[in-house]
Every structure is written in structure tokens, then in C-alpha cells.
Amino acid sequence: MATSHPEFDKHTTGTEVAEAFSGQIQGKNVIITGVGPNSLGEALALAIGSQQPANLFLASRTEAKVQQVADEVRKLYPEVSIESVALDLASQKSIHAAAAHIQGLTDRIDILINNAGVMLLKPEKTEEGIEMQFGTNHIGPFLFTNLLMPQLKNAAKLSESGSTRIVNVTSAGYQISPIRFHDYNTEGKEVPLDERPPDRVPAMFNMEAPGYNGWIGYGQSKTANILFAMYLSHNLAKDGIVSYGVHPGSIETGLSRSLDDNGNEVISKTNDFWKTADQGAAGMLVAAFDPNLKSVSEPSAVYLADCQFDELQPHATSLDVAERLFHLSEELVGMEFPL
Known part of the structure; x- marks a missing residue:
């Protein structure tokens, strides 16, 4: 499977991609999380x-x-209907309220872009006591997406198969850590070898020691x-x-606003090409x-970088691990979501 525009790359802007897929955007109901000034959400x-x-x-x-x-957006495109939604992904109460608000406005969601996220080096927890990065970057979008599943399925019934989509903004930082099922709150507990950072991960990201490690939390x-x-x-x-x-x-956004000088220095060395927000939006x-x-050729063929498909490291390719994560997530939100 390949994208329809192999010429799109790290330099391509979201504006260019949107123009190329104008026919697919027209008339769609789209949700974008993590929207604020000078952000990927704004560019989207x-x-x-x-x-x-x-x-x-x-x-x-x-x-x-x-x-x-x-x-x-209203000023530039007054014909577009826009609804602002209050959504704190670190609060399951807020997530339920946001989903209910949207459900009261529409019975059809064509595209959900889970864009919001945080990066932290010091330990914080969500309202429910979940490590903040795991809670905000995954558990929050997990709950939000599943609560809106009826609206997504309604849209799919009315559209060509595969045109209803859920986009999760991830990061090449996933390479730092597998899912730590025995230590998902990243408290420094001993975990099995297959839950530890891969050997290739630089030492600055790989500290198997008691206590919190924000890099590992982010990677997970x-x-x-x-x-x-x-x-x-x-499913x-x-x-x-x-x-x-x-x-x-790599984009200079508010994601790293919680990092100290050392953390920002580490991030600055992870890439030699820094994108604008518009370029960052292109792949999404x-x-x-x-x-x-409109279809996935094999379970792990779901990862894109620089507007094209990219290979995944082994710890992010197992459907069995994905299913285990789904059930852990159900436990952490206190709900079951049979798909």
C-alpha cells in the first residue's frame, strides 16, 4: 500500500495537502483536539x-x-460551521462532558484527529491518578474516541468504506519504550525484558532505575x-x-513547554530539520x-512519517499487545467498549 502522492515529503505543507484532497474534505464533519494558537491544531x-x-x-x-x-478560521472561511469544545484529556469527567456536547450537536463524525498531547520530565498525574503522559496522550484519546464511536459508525454507514478515519498523533519518540504493563505509571518498578527500552535507545533515554523517568513515560x-x-x-x-x-x-510547539533547559537541549539534538506547524500538519x-x-494492508501498516508510510520497531507491531493495551485502557476508564 502506498499514498497517492509519493512526492509529498517533510517539506510539504498541510495547506498543500488539503488542496490536493479538497474533494475528500468538502462536506465532512471533523474533530480536532489540541487546538490553540501557534500549534499543530491551529494549522490543521x-x-x-x-x-x-x-x-x-x-x-x-x-x-x-x-x-x-x-x-x-471563521474570519477567513465564514461559510464553515465551527464549534469550540472544552476538553481536558487529563480529566475523564471533562472527556465525558465534551463527548456528550458533541453528540448533542451531530450524529455523524467523519474524521477524528487526536492531536493533543503533553511531554513532561517531572511526575504528574491525571485526576484519576494515572501518569500524566500515559493518561493525557493515550487514555484520554482512548476514552474520547470510544465515546464517540456511535457517531463515527454512523458516518461510515453513509460514506464510502474507509473514508471515516481516526488519526492519532504519535511521535518517533515511541522508539524509546514499549508499553510497560507492569509499570504503566512509570514509577521505576522492575519490568520484564520485553517491556524495557530497546538496547538501541541512547543511555540518556534509558534509565532503568527506581523513580520516574519522563522520557520513558513519553515513549510509552x-x-x-x-x-x-x-x-x-x-477491529x-x-x-x-x-x-x-x-x-x-520535529516542530517548535507548546508540547515541550514543561521541559527544563536540559530537556530542551536533548530534544534539539533529535532532528536536524525542524518543521513549521503547517508542515507538521501535512502527514495528519x-x-x-x-x-x-481506505484500508490497512496488514495490522502494523498504520504508521506515517513525513507524509509516507514508515516501518515500525518490533515493540509497536504486535496485534496481541495492542489488544492487551485496549483492555488495560478499558480498566483504567472503568468502561468496556466492544468494537
């Missing part, structure tokens, strides 16, 4: 808004920030984004829904709208 909203979607639901923890972006959460996409694609193919995990590239738009991506 502007690119999609330019191509006449039916409705844009823009979600963020900070209402003033999402409203600022909504006003900007990004692996979870990929495995969640894998599980969804495998929702019968409903005409596909899901992808997308690495947007390929995953969401490329007509060539």
Missing part, C-alpha cells in the same frame, strides 16, 4: 477550514485559546498511540473505519483524507 484547523468542511469541532483544555483559533504513551490505531483498524474494518498513527516531525491530513488509504 486552517488547512481543513480552507476546503469547505461541513462542520469543524475544535477542542482544547483552554477555552480562550481554542476560541482564538475558531475566530481566526507514543507507542500506545500507534497500537491503539492498529487495534482500531483491525473496525468491518464497519468501514480505519485509523492511523502519524509522526508529525494525508492520513485523514488520502483516498488511497
